[in-house]
Amino acid sequence: MTENNYNEIMKLLCDRLEGVSNSNVQITSETNIISQLSIDSIKLLNLIMEIEDTFDISIPINALTDVQTVRELADLVYKIKSAS
Amino acid sequence: MNLLEKLDASAAARKALLPDGVGAFGIPIEEVYSATEARIGDRRVLLLGTNNYLGLTFAPECIRAAHEAIDKEGTGTTGSRMANGSYFGHRSLEREFADFYQCDSAIVFTTGYQANLGTISGLVGPGDTVLIDGDSHASIYDGCVLSGADIIRFKHNDTIDMEKRLRRLGDRVETTLIIAEGIYSMLGDQAPLADIVKLKNAYGCILLLDEAHSLGVLGETGQGLVETTGLLKEVDFITGTFSKSLCSIGGYCVSNHPQLEQLRYVSHPYIFTASPSPATIASTRAALELLRKGSHLRKQLWQNCTQLYTQLKEVGYLLGPHPGPVIAAIVDTPRQALLLWQNLLEHNIYVNLILPPAAPEGKSLVRCSVNAAHTTEQIKYVGDTFCKLRSLVC
Ligand SMILES: Cc1ncc(COP(=O)(O)O)c(C=O)c1O
Numbered sequence: 001m002t003e004n005n006y007n008e009i010m011k012l013l014c015d016r017l018e019g020v021s022n023s024n025v026q027i028t029s030e031t032n033i034i035s036q037l038s039i040d041s042i043k044l045l046n047l048i049m050e051i052e053d054t055f056d057i058s059i060p061i062n063a064l065t066d067v068q069t070v071r072e073l074a075d076l077v078y079k080i081k082s083a084s
Numbered sequence: 085m086n087l088l089e090k091l092d093a094s095a096a097a098r099k100a101l102l103p104d105g106v107g108a109f110g111i112p113i114e115e116v117y118s119a120t121e122a123r124i125g126d127r128r129v130l131l132l133g134t135n136n137y138l139g140l141t142f143a144p145e146c147i148r149a150a151h152e153a154i155d156k157e158g159t160g161t162t163g164s165r166m167a168n169g170s171y172f173g174h175r176s177l178e179r180e181f182a183d184f185y186q187c188d189s190a191i192v193f194t195t196g197y198q199a200n201l202g203t204i205s206g207l208v209g210p211g212d213t214v215l216i217d218g219d220s221h222a223s224i225y226d227g228c229v230l231s232g233a234d235i236i237r238f239k240h241n242d243t244i245d246m247e248k249r250l251r252r253l254g255d256r257v258e259t260t261l262i263i264a265e266g267i268y269s270m271l272g273d274q275a276p277l278a279d280i281v282k283l284k285n286a287y288g289c290i291l292l293l294d295e296a297h298s299l300g301v302l303g304e305t306g307q308g309l310v311e312t313t314g315l316l317k318e319v320d321f322i323t324g325t326f327s328k329s330l331c332s333i334g335g336y337c338v339s340n341h342p343q344l345e346q347l348r349y350v351s352h353p354y355i356f357t358a359s360p361s362p363a364t365i366a367s368t369r370a371a372l373e374l375l376r377k378g379s380h381l382r383k384q385l386w387q388n389c390t391q392l393y394t395q396l397k398e399v400g401y402l403l404g405p406h407p408g409p410v411i412a413a414i415v416d417t418p419r420q421a422l423l424l425w426q427n428l429l430e431h432n433i434y435v436n437l438i439l440p441p442a443a444p445e446g447k448s449l450v451r452c453s454v455n456a457a458h459t460t461e462q463i464k465y466v467g468d469t470f471c472k473l474r475s476l477v478c
Contacts, residue, residue, distance in 0.1 A: 052252070061237065
């Protein structure tokens with residue numbers, strides 16, 4: 001995994017989050033996924049399934065307890081993808 | 085935001101969904117007249133939103149057994165199963181459950197919620213994996229969280245999706261617990277158990293099936309989905325509740341694996357709570373006997389389910405894929421659902437209102453639960469009223 005891969009993950013997350021968000025907030029790496037994007041828990045969990053499929057990885061939903069921002073989600077996906 | 089302000093924020097979100105004065109959740113029931121009727125405010129309403137599937141809440145056998153148990157053993161056990169709370173009745177009920185499922189062991193828990201918490205957290209721990217249906221009940225999610233295992237969801241009732249996720253787990257399948265439900269409480273649909281069993285055998289996992297809504301409802305003797313599919317011996321652990329077809333409160337887990345007994349020593353939701361009261365155990369034992377002999381109740385229940393499901397389908401309501409005791413009208417917006425729910429109540433019919441995110445796919449549900457005690461006329465009245473109100477949700 002390279003920096004390019006990380007940027008690719010970040011871009012994909014921003015695009016997908018924009019698709020499911022109900023708010024007009026401009027999404028950046030520091031955006032808080034739940035509080036700023038008004039994404040409910042189930043939508044987030046369904047998004048995680050999609051990301052698992054895109055990168056062919058398993059993302060345990062309990063790992064999300066440490067995730068608040070888009071950057072933290074990207075870090076998690078990057079870490080799992082790198083280890084796989 | 086401080087702790088109390090966070091609660092204020094969630095209260096504001098709830099109020100935005102439900103205008104002031106609409107008490108759709110936790111509605112006060114003033115008096116209960118029978119398995120099918122109660123008073124809400126000054127209305128005598130038809131109860132179409134209970135889990136009383138076999139209609140046994142007032143069964144004389146159960147009431148008599150509960151009275152006798154209170155007289156003989158008092159109102160509560162005042163202790164854990166682990167300490168002073170394992171009476172003759174608790175142990176007998178466990179033997180009766182084991183016999184009912186023709187298996188070696190059964191454990192009685194204080195609620196069905198705790199049966200899932202206790203079983204899941206007893207079976208898996210940190211480093212293990214649980215693979216659960218995306219529409220799983222909160223008690224399954226909470227049990228998984230309590231366990232510390234890695235939680236992976238598969239798409240609801242989709243075994244192709246499930247296999248994809250199993251494959252990704254690689255060697256970890258060896259320590260993976262798969263969890264599904266006999267009947268799902270939101271849409272009343274059933275798990276594709278035969279395909280799930282094939283996968284669990286192919287990948288060498290352990291399977292837990294929650295029969296909370298299917299106990300007493302499916303199968304000749306009421307065992308649940310394991311009976312209609314003939315797959316009883318293929319499911320490793322079955323959990324369920326006394327709070328629906330058995331009309332009391334409590335939960336169970338049964339299994340042929342001798343290791344089930346070990347849960348009594350490791351499972352906090354079993355150990356650190358008081359055992360069910362003697363009256364609860366006594367009425368549950370009487371209800372289990374009625375359930376086992378209750379093919380006539382199941383026949384009546386299914387007649388009622390089919391009648392209502394067919395009528396709602398015919399007038400164009402979007403429903404879950406399988407007819408059954410849980411019949412949910414799926415509507416697009418919370419506003420429409422609330423309007424339909426309120427109008428049904430004005431016609432003296434109580435059903436359940438389910439709003440996002442509790443309802444699947446961002447939809448809202450107006451959910452009926454049918455029971456064996458409903459008369460054909462009552463079901464017809466409910467069906468006709470839904471027809472009359474159809475335009476509210478078009
Ligand atoms: C699928 C499922 N499992 C478990 C439970 C918990 O049962 P209890 O009411 O006994 O806590 C419920 C009840 O809501 C349920 O629907």
